[in-house]
Amino acid sequence: MRLHEYQAKEVFADAGIPTPAAELAASVDDAVAAAEAIGYPVAVKAQVHVGGRGKAGGIELAESESEVREVADDILGMDLKGYTVERVLVEEAVDFVNELYVGVTMDRGEGKPVAMVSTRGGVNIEEVAEEDPEAIAREHIDPAFGMHPYQARRAVYEAGVDRDIANSVARVLQTLYQVWEDRDGSDAEINPLMVTADDEIVAADAVLNVDDDALFRQPEMAEYDEEGEFSEDELERKADEYGFDYVRLSGNVGIIGNGAGLVMTTLDLVDYYGGEPANFLDVGGGAKAERISNALDMVFSDENVDAVVFNIFGGITRGDEVARGINEALEQFDEIPKPVVVRLAGTNAEEGMEILNADLVTVEQTLEDAVQRAVGYAEEVDQ
Amino acid sequence: MRLHEYQAKEVFADAGIPTPAAELAASVDDAVAAAEAIGYPVAVKAQVHVGGRGKAGGIELAESESEVREVADDILGMDLKGYTVERVLVEEAVDFVNELYVGVTMDRGEGKPVAMVSTRGGVNIEEVAEEDPEAIAREHIDPAFGMHPYQARRAVYEAGVDRDIANSVARVLQTLYQVWEDRDGSDAEINPLMVTADDEIVAADAVLNVDDDALFRQPEMAEYDEEGEFSEDELERKADEYGFDYVRLSGNVGIIGNGAGLVMTTLDLVDYYGGEPANFLDVGGGAKAERISNALDMVFSDENVDAVVFNIFGGITRGDEVARGINEALEQFDEIPKPVVVRLAGTNAEEGMEILNADLVTVEQTLEDAVQRAVGYAEEVDQ
Amino acid sequence: MSVLVDEETRVVVQGITGGEGKFHTEQMMEYGTNVVAGAVPGKGGQEVAGVPVYDTVEQAAREEDADASVVFVPPAFAGDALFEALDAPLDLVVAITEGIPTQDMARVNRQLRETDTYLVGPNCPGLITPGEAKLGILPGNIFSSGNVGLVSRSGTLTYQVVDNLTKRDLGQTTAIGIGGDPIIGTGFVDALELFEADPDTHAVVMCGEIGGEDEEEAARYIAEYMDTPVAGFIAGRTAPPGKRMGHAGAIVSGSGTGTAESKIKALENAGVPVGDTPEQVADHVEDLL
């Protein structure tokens, strides 16, 4: 779960990290009022979950009331990489002499948190990591002890941060780690951490992503999620409601399966046999009739989809239950919206095959045959 | 630093451990008012830093206003093992069916915290530990991770606590550990943890001792210390003010030295040569003139003392500074109150010997000689 | 022979009184697994599926001489359950639970490195030595006994691949589902080490997927240390960057690490034939034996 900039800044500020004066605004008038209260110049920043907002025109400076009115009007309602901007953060524009980067994330390979500092802040840090890995100082954290203060200092000195501000930056990094740990963060980042002419440091942007699996013990973060996105992809929002792992793609073969690895493999096979996957949809383990019906609804609702492959290998999931779910879902239609190819294997697969209504779906015995048949159907429709 | 029962209960209750309704009272009228508010029966408990208050008559039950008046009058102002009772805790008397013990302390041998549970609460746990060590379940805690919930449960089940209340007791133990860790405890204890007929559990007594070395980061605990003892031994209070490590004993040879091991050794030698040590007084490392003067003041103020041995082996401490301090301190007196034997060795010892005013003190070259001389003086005075 | 589990393995089920715990205990016992106890705080003294339940794992291990556990404890309490299992101590802990917070697993992982226990999972189907014992939720009927070791990050993909093997009479020594989470106990390299040391395992199938660098690390291990031949499969060739493909661990990073391409290349460079389809994996195994 990803917090908006304004939410992450609230959390960071509460923990003691300096952030610029700022107010959230949902209308041009509110934006102007906020800017008047804060004083000029201000930055007007789109609050949407996309990276590179600045380059895409989602962040603008304004020196006066008329400028605020103009840029707020531009940004509010704009489409930013598929997301409609419904709110902006109006923020004191900080006069900086330097931009740093500080971040904390989980290093999967090591199975440990890692804290990072760089003097090359204000730019895409992943690019820095590729071009010049030495420009980022890294400290691995022992998850039993948490971050020791000397580790924050060492990372800061190692990164080459000026000695005058080193202690303040180390304190920010230490606090950022604590927030990351306390809030079950997956990533926490300040980029840029601005340094002013009189050696003040200010978090000019803020990222805090929270581990979805830990939201049960992070009620405050879960509340932030409620304030979340207004204009996600409609299908992805539906998947959230249904509780599916779902990723929308650009092809025309809809894919439903059980288990992440098997669904990915089904996508790969669609591609291997010359088709294009329209989505990743995992119904999970032990899916019952309603889930099956919801999954079909998802894929049918995607207008890109021309044919569907339904691939189940039952372990906990039972083939007979899946078959009943498919029948129920399809029997509601006078005409089946898109051709559906079904392949059942594993637990109660034979029973399932018998139950399936062969008037409504095409049944195949192997994964390879099922995928090829669905790709064939999709090509036919496409022509 | 040791908290009073009422203070420890405040801390435990804040952390979520159930404690009985209670009020502090410094007068009989206040005690009665408290009892009326709480409802009868109540326990009236002396708030002084001594163990075994119950047996010594410092805790009494009262069933009515007249009884409260009577016992509060008895207890307030009473002398309990050398401490005058100035305040009592008036507390709801809990109707219990069982008494448990839970505690957390540092196991020096292992260098790790240890959590303990026993179904033999309400009695002196050190006696239980000696008579029947198996009656106490122990869990060593990894100080890197803190106490895992399974450890609290395991200790509780291991101790044989009834399954009906096991989870509640485990929660109390987990909380007690957290308080111990968060507050830099040296010992935290609930004895007895009472179990009522309807399986409620209540902390009927509370011990929390805080690591003196950690008070700098425990401002709330330090504040409790201010409310602390009213009637400690006057000399021990003086030692606190001066910042000396001081222990008062029952003999008549006053002892001043630098370094705990050497001072203990000096005490042992006084005993070995037939004398009786009056105190342990360590002036610490690098003592300057004022400290020396304060130390002499301490020992002279002890009316039991008949002679003083001053034993310094200089490392950081410089013999010449010590000698000057002794001279200054003694030159104030028209008559030296008690004979002082001085032995200086180590850093600048020769200079020190020369500086010492031989009219005021007896100088000896070795530790053994100095102790024997002081013991001799004390015997002379004693006769 | 086999690795990690056989018919002698004495199993305690953590969370045996829950719906899933009870169901799979019965399934495991039906398959022949030697389930000797359950462990659930507060439920000591009960019986489930004919085995005694204890309040703590330590009691269960002590009283019933258990040396392995299968964990069906809900995610909020699973981290603690794993610490408890490591501390019992047990030789093998299989964590089926999905959705354990990552930071909990980082702490468990830290402790794991100080023990001699094998932790399989979490978020895994478990492992099976066909004809002897299964610890977990795998459907026993698709497996058959033989000389192929299998290690996989995915559950149902494992079933698919095993199905292809079994249909060609390519039976298995042991199949291990190591789980799809970002932080897991036993990884590819640990499993490959075990198979390399097992004289009855004549070939190994390794099913990887996008995300992380474990497959690349495994490829280095295979090139350097393995004599037993390995065939590979990598799921997620068509996964777009930055999207989580079901498994919390299955994500190609924005900067392009963790791709299927890089993993396939690493394996092929280590001499591991990688199948484009599960069927091709079975072809490769036939060639290797």
Add this chain to the structure above:
Amino acid sequence: MSVLVDEETRVVVQGITGGEGKFHTEQMMEYGTNVVAGAVPGKGGQEVAGVPVYDTVEQAAREEDADASVVFVPPAFAGDALFEALDAPLDLVVAITEGIPTQDMARVNRQLRETDTYLVGPNCPGLITPGEAKLGILPGNIFSSGNVGLVSRSGTLTYQVVDNLTKRDLGQTTAIGIGGDPIIGTGFVDALELFEADPDTHAVVMCGEIGGEDEEEAARYIAEYMDTPVAGFIAGRTAPPGKRMGHAGAIVSGSGTGTAESKIKALENAGVPVGDTPEQVADHVEDLL
């Protein structure tokens, strides 16, 4: 020969810019100790007593090839300084600081067990190999080179005993003040092991005191493993129960453990002659050599 330190030992002083740090750096260098650097956050680039100061211990260790540190950092920050030293990593860390919170030391001690570093202290005078190097605050002039190893929980008591030895020409290989805190790094047993392995140490003096069970443990070690003879001294025979005698660790428990009597008995049972006075300790050493 010697244990732990000699003239080759390359020392970084943590907290070198403080009053005590600076003073004792000069004293150590005057004695001949090879102090190569200081480490103080924010003071990198400065020079103290002619040696360069670095912001981190790791930098100091890397740039100046240091293998040991002496810690004069104030108690509130000392725990962190010790973690930093262990992580540099260094072979030897000597913590002079008095008053480090016990829970901080429990955490340091936990980490220590995962490293190969020797931590001496905290709350100790340090250690000295006469004529070669001292790391700490011991007065160099009372020591002399010879064949007696010394290990002690107390500072000034060490000086007293050494003085008695030196005056009889009983010089020392190395003298180690292990410190008087409840939780310390190197204990009696560690030090005795080192002396037992040192061919030049022909006898060892062990000065204990009341509190804890380290002396009893040392007695068991001596009885079982040591060929080198040991003489003992125990301070605190007259200490009353329940009172802290200066050292945080020097306390006889209410239930009567940690007494001088028990320690003396344990040592004597292990064949260690225990002196009633420091002078008698020197007598015993003469007898043992």
